[in-house]
Amino acid sequence: MSYFTREDLPFYYELYSNFAVGDAYYQSTFTCTCPNRLHLFAGSNGLSVGQEASMENNEPTPGFDWVTMGEQLEEAGVSWRNYQEEDNFDDNGFAWFDNYMNAKSGDALFDKGMHREKDAIEAFEKDVKDNTLPQVSWIIAPANKSGEVERGAKRRANSAVSSDENRACSYLRTRRASSVSTSIILIPHPNPFRDLLRSSQSTLPTTPLPGRISPPGYSRPSRPTQTSTPSPCLS
Numbered sequence: 638m639s640y641f642t643r644e645d646l647p648f649y650y651e652l653y654s655n656f657a658v659g660d661a662y663y664q665s666t667f668t669c670t671c672p673n674r675l676h677l678f679a680g681s682n683g684l685s686v687g688q689e690a691s692m693e694n695n696e697p698t699p700g701f702d703w704v705t706m707g708e709q710l711e712e713a714g715v716s717w718r719n720y721q722e723e724d725n726f727d728d729n730g731f732a733w734f735d736n737y738m739n740a741k742s743g744d745a746l747f748d749k750g751m752h753r754e755k756d757a758i759e760a761f762e763k764d765v766k767d768n769t770l771p772q773v774s775w776i777i778a779p780a781n782k783s784g785e786v787e788r789g790a791k792r793r794a795n796s797a798v799s800s801d802e803n804r805a806c807s808y809l810r811t812r813r814a815s816s817v818s819t820s821i822i823l824i825p826h827p828n829p830f831r832d833l834l835r836s837s838q839s840t841l842p843t844t845p846l847p848g849r850i851s852p853p854g855y856s857r858p859s860r861p862t863q864t865s866t867p868s869p870c871l872s
Contacts, residue, residue, distance in 0.1 A: 668692045671733075678730030678775070679705040700735035706773075707731055707750045716771035718764075719750045720757040724779040 643650040665676035671694040672682040679701070684690035686703040710717040721729055731737045731750040740747035749771075754760040757776060764770040 666690075666692070669694050671695065671730075674728065674730040675701070675733070678707070679703060679734065696733045698738075700733050700738050702735050705731060705734055705737075705750075707746060708736070710773055711745050711749070715773060717749055717773040717775075718771045719752075719775040719777065720761050721753055721775075721777040722755065722757045722779050723753050724781075725753070725777045726780040726783055728777045728783075 641649075664673055666672050666682055669692075672691050675682040675691060681703060682691045683701070683703070688703065691701070707717055707719070719729065719731060729751070731746070737746050737750055740751060742748065742752075757778070761770070761774065761776060
């Protein structure tokens, strides 16, 4: 792998610095969806547990057999639950593991990892209101709401309890696609290259450009310092 520095691509770095959104998304492995979901539900796509790495969207039968996060939480006595519906967009990584495939109703792995609700967010909201929310939760959206589950979970959880009563320590939001990356908003085009970008007869300079490249009068806002606060439930 290689990369470009600010000195290599000053114009694009400036676009990123001023107009980037979604710049805190990460992939566990640079490949397709299912291997990254294996990391989300089981901490590995196989290689780090001494098995052949899963690099494709495959769901073997019998299933994968290393220890999942759900099993580790269960063994450690940490409460957990997977909130999903009948339509889960095939996004439940627990379901790809042999122990979960063979679990039955009444088993912890089935009840907490495989059970399906009529409305996952409604079940999550009810547990918040009843003060029975587990310490760790996965929330899986149905296909037609796969991009909305985070907003729905936050909004309905916040409406259920006040901030000083909120017992929700952490939940893991799942996405269908693994290749979420930084997006760049290309409007407005920073001067002095607006006309160059719009003209098919012009080309951008090929030599590095000195200094910052911003629209006239533009002052880049400072970004707030991010701090990490330990979860009270895991302390």
